[in-house]
Amino acid sequence: MNFLYKQIIRRVLFLFNPEFIHDAMISGAIFFQRFDFICSFIGFICKTKSEPIEIKGIKFPNRVGLAAGFDKDCSAAKIISKVGFGFLELGTVTLRPQLGNPKPRLFRLPEEQAIINRMGFNNIGAIAAAKNLERMGRLDIPIGINIGKNADCPLEDAPENYLQALKILYPYGDYFTLNISSPNTKDLRTLHEGEKFKNLIGPILNFVNSKPARKPVFIKISPDIEISDLENISKAAIEMDFGLIATNTTIKRDLLKIEYANMEGGLSGAPLLNSSNEILKKTVALIGGKIPIMASGGIVNCEAAAEKLELGADLLQVYTGLIYEGPFFVKDILKYMSVKR
Ligand SMILES: Cc1cc2nc3c(=O)[nH]c(=O)nc-3n(C[C@H](O)[C@H](O)[C@H](O)COP(=O)(O)O)c2cc1C
Numbered sequence: 169m170n171f172l173y174k175q176i177i178r179r180v181l182f183l184f185n186p187e188f189i190h191d192a193m194i195s196g197a198i199f200f201q202r203f204d205f206i207c208s209f210i211g212f213i214c215k216t217k218s219e220p221i222e223i224k225g226i227k228f229p230n231r232v233g234l235a236a237g238f239d240k241d242c243s244a245a246k247i248i249s250k251v252g253f254g255f256l257e258l259g260t261v262t263l264r265p266q267l268g269n270p271k272p273r274l275f276r277l278p279e280e281q282a283i284i285n286r287m288g289f290n291n292i293g294a295i296a297a298a299k300n301l302e303r304m305g306r307l308d309i310p311i312g313i314n315i316g317k318n319a320d321c322p323l324e325d326a327p328e329n330y331l332q333a334l335k336i337l338y339p340y341g342d343y344f345t346l347n348i349s350s351p352n353t354k355d356l357r358t359l360h361e362g363e364k365f366k367n368l369i370g371p372i373l374n375f376v377n378s379k380p381a382r383k384p385v386f387i388k389i390s391p392d393i394e395i396s397d398l399e400n401i402s403k404a405a406i407e408m409d410f411g412l413i414a415t416n417t418t419i420k421r422d423l424l425k426i427e428y429a430n431m432e433g434g435l436s437g438a439p440l441l442n443s444s445n446e447i448l449k450k451t452v453a454l455i456g457g458k459i460p461i462m463a464s465g466g467i468v469n470c471e472a473a474a475e476k477l478e479l480g481a482d483l484l485q486v487y488t489g490l491i492y493e494g495p496f497f498v499k500d501i502l503k504y505m506s507v508k509r
Contacts, residue, residue, distance in 0.1 A: 274286075289350065437468055
């Protein structure tokens with residue numbers, strides 16, 4: 169199957185514009201997920217032995233999840249959940265719908281096994297996303313919902329913008345992620361900083377704590393984070409009880425060919441692995457096992473997935489690896505992990 173994907177399907181897909189292919193895949197997924205027998209068939213061929221794990225009261229059938237940004241509108245999760253994932257992180261969803269940045273905004277770097285994107289949170293908004301989730305009903309695997317800030321919302325109003333989106337989406341997620349690390353929304357990443365971070369996380373946790381069913385909150389951090397910010401956020405995570413996702417995409421271009429050096433956006437895939445792992449290592453050391461950590465960034469082969477678990481991640485998230493390795497990548501990782509044990 170992998171041979172078929174890499175030798176034929178991927179070659180054909182890569183002849184077309186990346187965003188066109190992505191949108192076509194999502195439209196196809198929405199169409200086909202209406203047929204239960206198709207979902208069951210995909211579930212059957214992607215099934216493999218895996219080890220369930222419970223984290224913060226959530227039962228994950230395995231540790232490998234889909235990273236945010238693939239199903240931004242929460243519209244195709246039913247069929248994607250059949251590919252073998254242990255969980256899906258949907259979104260980024262913003263309070264109000266928005267178009268995102270001008271196109272082109274998604275670029276493949278095949279010789280680097282990487283992607284640069286500057287999508288800018290194109291999504292249908294929290295109310296429409298909630299309707300999609302309502303229609304879809306409960307899935308067999310846990311759902312995380314990733315929330316971001318509207319581009320036209322001033323930074324000082326960000327806490328309210330996130331909170332309103334969370335309130336709308338709260339019934340539908342098993343956990344929630346605050347995305348403060350996308351490089352494609354102006355100044356978003358300054359929300360990592362001291363007071364700004366406190367002003368954001370405080371009201372979110374007050375809301376979550378007021379609920380009879382307290383659902384876990386995660387903060388998705390940048391691989392370009394200042395170490396002092398990482399220390400502060402890790403300390404707050406232990407004190408206030410929220411998890412961390414290390415990491416989002418990077419704006420650094422150190423290891424890339426010169427032709428990509430000036431391309432604006434977030435870099436993901438193989439060239440992100442080392443810097444993402446550096447932050448993961450530091451986070452694990454600061455957290456000392458007290459709160460859960462998800463690892464994202466550069467998992468484009470099974471070895472990279474295993475490395476992140478060895479570094480101390482509790483759960484993994486993949487995105488770019490799926491584009492290069494195909495839909496059976498999740499199954500490959502799970503098989504590799506079960507053999508390694
Ligand atoms: C096209 C694309 C869109 C993305 N959109 C989002 C997003 O909306 N929200 C988010 O938190 N991360 C987003 N990401 C980042 C991924 O979730 C992931 O953290 C990052 O790509 C690193 O993992 P990878 O190397 O496995 O791709 C996006 C990544 C890509 C490639």
